Amino acid sequence: MNYTNKVIERFKSPKHMGELKEANGKGKVGNPVCGDVMEVAIKVENNIIVDAKVKTFGCVAAISTSDVVCELAIGKTIGDAEQITKADVVSKLEDLPPEKIHCSLLGLDALKKAISAYKEKH
Amino acid sequence: MIYLDNGATTQVATEVVKEMDEVMLNDYGNPSSLHSLGRKAKELIEEVREKIAKEINATADEIIFTSGGSEANNLALNVLESGDHLITTKIEHHSIEVTLKELEKKGIEVSQLNVDAEGVIDLEELKKSFKQNTKLVSVIHGNNEIGTLQDLIKIGEVCSEKKVMLHSDCVQSFKKEKIDVVKANLSMLSLSAHKIHGPKGVGALYVNKNIKIKPLIFGGAQENKKRAGTENVPGIIGLGKAVELDLELDKVKELRDYFIKKVESEMEEVKLNGSRSNRLCNNANFSFKYVEGESLLMSLDLEGIAVSTGSACSSRSLKPSHVLMALGMGAEQAHGSIRFTFSKFNTKEEVDKTVDVLKKIVERLRKISPLRKK
Ligand SMILES: Cc1ncc(COP(=O)(O)O)c(C=O)c1O
Numbered sequence: 001m002n003y004t005n006k007v008i009e010r011f012k013s014p015k016h017m018g019e020l021k022e023a024n025g026k027g028k029v030g031n032p033v034c035g036d037v038m039e040v041a042i043k044v045e046n047n048i049i050v051d052a053k054v055k056t057f058g059c060v061a062a063i064s065t066s067d068v069v070c071e072l073a074i075g076k077t078i079g080d081a082e083q084i085t086k087a088d089v090v091s092k093l094e095d096l097p098p099e100k101i102h103c104s105l106l107g108l109d110a111l112k113k114a115i116s117a118y119k120e121k122h
Numbered sequence: 123m124i125y126l127d128n129g130a131t132t133q134v135a136t137e138v139v140k141e142m143d144e145v146m147l148n149d150y151g152n153p154s155s156l157h158s159l160g161r162k163a164k165e166l167i168e169e170v171r172e173k174i175a176k177e178i179n180a181t182a183d184e185i186i187f188t189s190g191g192s193e194a195n196n197l198a199l200n201v202l203e204s205g206d207h208l209i210t211t212k213i214e215h216h217s218i219e220v221t222l223k224e225l226e227k228k229g230i231e232v233s234q235l236n237v238d239a240e241g242v243i244d245l246e247e248l249k250k251s252f253k254q255n256t257k258l259v260s261v262i263h264g265n266n267e268i269g270t271l272q273d274l275i276k277i278g279e280v281c282s283e284k285k286v287m288l289h290s291d292c293v294q295s296f297k298k299e300k301i302d303v304v305k306a307n308l309s310m311l312s313l314s315a316h317k318i319h320g321p322k323g324v325g326a327l328y329v330n331k332n333i334k335i336k337p338l339i340f341g342g343a344q345e346n347k348k349r350a351g352t353e354n355v356p357g358i359i360g361l362g363k364a365v366e367l368d369l370e371l372d373k374v375k376e377l378r379d380y381f382i383k384k385v386e387s388e389m390e391e392v393k394l395n396g397s398r399s400n401r402l403c404n405n406a407n408f409s410f411k412y413v414e415g416e417s418l419l420m421s422l423d424l425e426g427i428a429v430s431t432g433s434a435c436s437s438r439s440l441k442p443s444h445v446l447m448a449l450g451m452g453a454e455q456a457h458g459s460i461r462f463t464f465s466k467f468n469t470k471e472e473v474d475k476t477v478d479v480l481k482k483i484v485e486r487l488r489k490i491s492p493l494r495k496k
Contacts (some may be wrong), residue, residue, distance in 0.1 A: 001416070001436065012419070012424060017490040028492065035457045036414070036438040039492040055492035059416035059435030063490070099440065 003100035004094040011060045016102050020053035024121065031106050032092025036062045040110035042073065044118050049073045049081055054110070061100035062107075068092045069107035070074055084108060124427045124472045128317075128404055129266055129294065129463035134360070136378075141363045142321065142356040153353050154344065163355050170362030174326055177365055178311060179302040186327045186345045187358055191314035192217035192292035193338070194327035197349070198260065198289045198310045198338050202227035206257040211235045211243055212448035213270075214262050215291055231255065237448050240397035241270030245467030248280055258309075260285045264295035266433055267445045269405025271299065278307030287333065293325070294402055295315055297369055297428060309333055315357065319365030319465070324357030357419040370466035375403040376475055378464050382406050384477045389484065395446065395459055404465060407432075409458045410484050412491040418460055421483040427476055433458045445467060454493070 003011075023041035030037045033059040036058030052070035056063045068089050073081045089104040090096050096104065125133065137417055145166065151269075153160030171182040188194045194334060195217040202208055202225060212234045213311050227292060233251045235243045243261065259281050264271050281288040287309035292301055296313040307421055310333070314325035329335050329348070341350030385392055391411035410418065415433030422429055432443030434457055442456035462476075488494050 001420075003420075008420075008424070011420065014490070032435045035442070035453045036435070055490050057412060057491045057493045058414050059433070060307050061418045062435070063417055104442075109453070 001060065001100070002097055004096075006092075006094045007060060007064045007096065010064035012066055013099060014063060014067040016053050016067050016074075017063070018055065020051060022051075023053075025114040025116075025118030027110045027115070027117055029106055029110045031058075031102070034058075034102075036106060037104065038066050038106055038110045039061065040066070040070065040107070040114045041112070042114045042118060044078060044122075047077050047079075047100050049076055049078060052111070052114075054107070057115050058106075059100070059104065061096055061103040064093060065089050065096070065104040066107035069104075073111055076086060078118065079121070082112060082115060084111070124461045124468075124476055126464060126468065126472075127428045127430050128465040129461060130430055131316045131322060132465050133467055134316075134317045134321055135200065135364065135367055137367060138320055138360045138363045142360045145359045146356045149355070151387075154342065154354065165289070165352075167353055167355060167358045170358050170365075171364050173362050175315075175328075177297070178328060179304050180328050181331070183205065183346065184328050184331050186329060186348045187361075188325050188327055188349060189323055189354070190325040191215070191312050193293070194293075194312035194314070194325050195291055196221055197327050197335065197338050198312060198329075199225060199258075199369065200338055201310075201333070202230045202257060205255060207231040207253050207255040208258050209235065209248065209251045209256060210231045210260045211237060211262060213237055213241055213265055213268075213445045214260070215266055215293065215357065217479045218260060218291060226444075239449055239451075240400065241268050241273060241445070241449055242397065242400065243264055243272075243277075245276055245280060247315060248277065251279070252284050252286065256284070256286050258289060260289040260291070262291040262294075263301070264292070265297065265396070265445060266294050267443055268407045268449070269294075269401035270396045271295065271400050271402065274301070274306040274308070278305070282307040297365065298402055298404065303328060304331070310335075315361035315364050315388040318364045318369060319367060321357050321360040324354050324361050326361070329408070336442075349476070368466075372405050373466055374464050374468075377468055378404055378406055379464075380470065381462060381464070381477070383431060384473065385480070388477060389481055395449065395451070404463050406462045406464075408460055408462070409455045410460065411455075411458065412494040413458050413484055413487045415458055415460055417487055418458070418483060421487070422476075422479065425479045425483070427479060430461045430463075432461065433457050464494075
């Protein structure tokens with residue numbers, strides 16, 4: 001698989017992987033096509049995502065894109081976070097092999113699910 | 123680099139390289155040429171033909187040189203014509219599996235036999251699959267992913283009883299298992315040089331002399347008019363040298379067994395895929411629970427260890443390997459499968475290092491996996 005150095009770097013040292021203890025919104029998605037699973041957890045304060053973490057079962061692209069999704073979400077209002085696009089994720093990693101683009105969508109779906117879960121409770 | 127992907131291809135042996143080098147520099151004649159340089163080249167490839175024939179108890183005139191295992195498999199299936207019926211398995215190499223779709227387009231009927239959880243076909247199912255128009259049975263001998271071996275002798279008995287031709291893809295098993303085309307009633311057999319420390323792009327198809335096959339490539343009269351084109355002389359010489367060399371199978375098996383034992387005793391929630399005893403001596407295939415194969419493969423690669431995976435993520439189709447799915451395993455287990463294949467060039471130290479690295483990587487990936495319940 002031809003991954004850019006940015007993707008490999010992110011895969012080697014992700015910044016937002018793991019458990020988020022004080023999460024107040026969680027979203028889990030599974031990809032029926034390739035079998036990847038991602039769970040995004042966010043902590044929202046005053047309508048702003050102050051922290052986000054993800055747990056991912058999947059390939060190099062799945063791990064690196066979901067990590068980037070968290071990075072892009074942190075510091076944004078939930079409204080702005082909902083506007084993050086696939087292109088935002090991909091450009092942060094310079095590029096992705098075409099057959100791996102769907103991975104970036106999966107991370108965004110998990111984030112959106114986490115935001116809806118938060119909204120339902122608050 | 124710790125190279126544990128010998129199922130994909132092997133390191134070319136120095137002796138093979140030397141011999142090929144010599145042939146390219148000195149014996150560059152065209153085997154069809156009538157002058158001495160041509161006759162010398164012809165002589166050299168005929169020696170290899172003898173050698174291969176001897177290895178499988180065939181005769182030299184039954185060996186057709188090809189561009190490798192894929193062409194040999196395609197050529198074997200080319201005996202089929204519209205209206206014929208083929209019996210094969212669900213765990214064939216892509217060079218058979220993908221070709222089946224082409225055969226079906228040409229009006230050839232195809233039945234694919236199931237395998238059990240270890241990857242072995244059921245002889246009773248085979249017996250029941252024959253039809254009036256069954257012309258060929260094609261069964262992979264040693265599976266390239268999980269290493270499972272089929273009992274060619276028993277399959278051969280069934281086919282001979284039914285008077286139907288048997289072909290076997292022996293690309294992975296050639297020289298690793300004893301194969302006797304007479305005892306196994308084999309009508310055709312495919313082999314390839316690059317799995318036994320030979321060069322890539324050369325192989326052979328054994329075709330029993332009573333069988334008429336149709337060429338895939340038309341042109342000159344080479345290979346008894348079965349395969350046109352100036353022979354790949356250096357490749358064929360390399361194949362011949364590789365056949366001569368010792369694969370050191372006892373050493374390879376010992377390393378592989380040591381690896382399996384170490385993984386199973388030192389790691390948790392791992393599963394050996396395929397059969398424990400009935401498998402190619404160089405193959406180990408494991409699923410590591412909660413971990414996906416491609417990220418494990420890439421992590422190992424970053425540490426200088428080369429392996430392969432049947433994970434969906436590693437294939438362009440995003441489907442898990444058809445072989446692993448045929449074993450009846452869940453998509454998740456197939457998704458986490460890694461194949462480790464050994465050769466005589468590996469060492470015990472390499473195995474120790476691999477297991478150490480593997481433990482660290484698997485732990486790291488499990489920590490970030492949402493599938494593991496703490
Ligand atoms: C079982 C099997 N059959 C066929 C092939 C194809 O051989 P080749 O690469 O020489 O075309 C391979 C290897 O790739 C194989 O493992």
